[in-house]
Amino acid sequence: MSDKKIALVTGANKGIGYEIAAGLGALGWSVGVGARDQARRDTAVARLRDAGVDAFGVPLDVTDDRSVAAAADLIAEHAGRLDALVNNAAITGGGQQQPSSVDLAVLRTVVETNVIGVIRVTNAMLPLLGRSTSPRIVNMSSGVGSLTRQSGPDGDTTGPVAVAYAPSKSFLNAVTLQYARELADTKILINCACPGFVATDLNGFRGVRTPQEGAATAIRLATLPDGGPTGGFFEDAGVVPW
Numbered sequence: 001m002s003d004k005k006i007a008l009v010t011g012a013n014k015g016i017g018y019e020i021a022a023g024l025g026a027l028g029w030s031v032g033v034g035a036r037d038q039a040r041r042d043t044a045v046a047r048l049r050d051a052g053v054d055a056f057g058v059p060l061d062v063t064d065d066r067s068v069a070a071a072a073d074l075i076a077e078h079a080g081r082l083d084a085l086v087n088n089a090a091i092t093g094g095g096q097q098q099p100s101s102v103d104l105a106v107l108r109t110v111v112e113t114n115v116i117g118v119i120r121v122t123n124a125m126l127p128l129l130g131r132s133t134s135p136r137i138v139n140m141s142s143g144v145g146s147l148t149r150q151s152g153p154d155g156d157t158t159g160p161v162a163v164a165y166a167p168s169k170s171f172l173n174a175v176t177l178q179y180a181r182e183l184a185d186t187k188i189l190i191n192c193a194c195p196g197f198v199a200t201d202l203n204g205f206r207g208v209r210t211p212q213e214g215a216a217t218a219i220r221l222a223t224l225p226d227g228g229p230t231g232g233f234f235e236d237a238g239v240v241p242w
């Protein structure tokens, strides 16, 4: 088994996920580029390799049991273990999401991807993480999942009313805490990251931060030293209130 640290980043073909892969690669990690579309995955892997990253493609649709199981098999064969899992893939469900008029099919798809997808991938990867000496899990959340921010005087800075996307991140935060409690006696540190408002496809490139800036907190949490925090929610400026 290689001494090189091994990471899997879901939704790594573009946006913040791509930059998390690039950043971990620049630190000398071998990075699995989890992506559901073969052409987009191959292009991202080629770009990362051109930049000197030890990247390998991992076919991965987080909503598909068989795809996720196959991804775990691929990493087991390729590396024999996993040192960091970054659950980055997510969707917004698009458009207007007023609670009174939301399309329930959209709501289900968002939860399936942003929450159940994270649980599906995490559970498939836990045996591989268990073979690492310093395993880390990072769940890409969002400040819009902060109930404190949604309900406080700063509510107008936490994005539009979005009954699918924003609560999916609150749900993800709550799920992360449950994992942290279950895994408290293991070496696994699991935390949520907020990247800030980043210019990506997710928001029609209206964000004000670069994907590299958005990747920074996730990279920090993926590379936490032993004894670092677990069950927390962080952004560049520090702790995000639940």
Ligand SMILES: NC(=O)c1ccc[n+]([C@@H]2O[C@H](COP(=O)([O-])OP(=O)(O)OC[C@H]3O[C@@H](n4cnc5c(N)ncnc54)[C@H](OP(=O)(O)O)[C@@H]3O)[C@@H](O)[C@H]2O)c1
Binding pocket: 010, 011, 012, 013, 014, 015, 016, 017, 034, 035, 036, 037, 040, 060, 061, 062, 063, 087, 088, 089, 090, 091, 113, 140, 141, 142, 143, 194, 195, 196, 197, 198, 199, 200, 201, 202, 203, 207
């Ligand atoms: N951008 C922001 O301002 C912002 C703010 C707060 C939090 N975040 C969070 O940061 C993370 C990355 O977002 P981003 O802005 O980089 O968005 P993005 O550019 O739209 O990238 C999302 C990634 O997720 C992938 N994905 C979606 N559904 C998937 C599925 N079922 N299986 C596998 N991959 C799937 C996409 O793949 P395809 O290319 O195949 O669609 C893409 O690679 C997300 O968790 C998002 O909620 C972003």
